[in-house]
Amino acid sequence: MTYTSTGSARVTKDTITRIKAGTDMLALCDRLGIELKRQGNASTGSASRYMARCPFHEDKTPSLSVNAGKGLFHCFGCGEKGDVFALVEKVKGIGFQEAVRYLADLSGVTAVPETGIPRTLSAAALEAPQREPEARPVEATFTDKERQEALSRVVAVYETNLAASPEAEEYLRKTRGITDNQVIRYFRTGYANGNLEKRVAADSRQYHLLQELGILNGQGREVFTGCLV
Numbered sequence: 001m002t003y004t005s006t007g008s009a010r011v012t013k014d015t016i017t018r019i020k021a022g023t024d025m026l027a028l029c030d031r032l033g034i035e036l037k038r039q040g041n042a043s044t045g046s047a048s049r050y051m052a053r054c055p056f057h058e059d060k061t062p063s064l065s066v067n068a069g070k071g072l073f074h075c076f077g078c079g080e081k082g083d084v085f086a087l088v089e090k091v092k093g094i095g096f097q098e099a100v101r102y103l104a105d106l107s108g109v110t111a112v113p114e115t116g117i118p119r120t121l122s123a124a125a126l127e128a129p130q131r132e133p134e135a136r137p138v139e140a141t142f143t144d145k146e147r148q149e150a151l152s153r154v155v156a157v158y159e160t161n162l163a164a165s166p167e168a169e170e171y172l173r174k175t176r177g178i179t180d181n182q183v184i185r186y187f188r189t190g191y192a193n194g195n196l197e198k199r200v201a202a203d204s205r206q207y208h209l210l211q212e213l214g215i216l217n218g219q220g221r222e223v224f225t226g227c228l229v
C-alpha cells in the first residue's frame with residue numbers, strides 16, 4: 001500500500017475496500033479534469049496504464065502515470081503518488097472523509113459507518129442540515145384513524161339528515177329517480193343541511209379536524225350546505 005489515510009476512519013474498512021473496487025479510475029480522472037493518454041496496448045499487458053499532465057506541478061510533458069486497473073497514480077516529476085482517495089484529496093484539496101464521501105457518491109457504494117448502521121453518503125444529503133419538522137398546533141394534528149372516524153360520523157349525520165328531510169328525499173325520488181331506501185342507504189347518500197357545524201361547535205378538536213378534512217370551511221360553515229352528498 002502506497003498511501004495511508006491520515007483522517008480518523010468513520011466508515012468501515014470494508015466500505016473503503018468496496019469504494020476502491022467500485023471506483024472507475026478513468027471516470028474519476030475525467031471528472032477531476034485529468035486528461036489521460038493510453039500507454040502501450042493489450043498485447044504488452046499494459047492496457048490499463050495511462051499518462052497525463054500532472055495537476056500537482058507545472059507539467060509540460062505528461063509525467064503522471066496512472067494505473068487504472070490498480071487505481072493508483074504516481075508522478076515522475078514531483079513524486080506525488082497514492083490511491084483514488086489520495087487523488088481526490090489532493091486535486092480537490094479536501095480531507096480523507098470528504099474524499100470517501102465523494103467517491104462513495106461517484107461509485108454508488110453505500111458507506112457503512114463504524115456503528116454498523118448503513119447510510120448512503122450522498123454529498124448533498126450530508127451538506128444539507130437536518131430540518132426539524134415544523135411544530136404544528138396540537139389541535140391541527142390528527143391521526144388517519146381520527147380522520148376516518150370523523151368522516152364516518154359526518155356521513156352518519158348526513159344520512160340522518162336525509163331521513164329527516166322529506167324535501168331532500170323527495171328531490172332524490174323525483175329528480176334522480178331513486179326510490180329504493182336500500183339504494184339510498186347503500187350509497188350512503190346524505191343531506192348536508194348545515195347542522196353539522198352546530199353539532200361539533202362545542203368540540204374544538206373535532207371542529208379543526210372537520211376543517212382540515214374540508215367538511216367545514218375556514219369560517220366554520222359546512223361546505224356542502226344544501227347539497228346531497
Ligand SMILES: [Zn+2]
Nearest residue numbers: 054057075078
Ligand atoms: Zn507531478
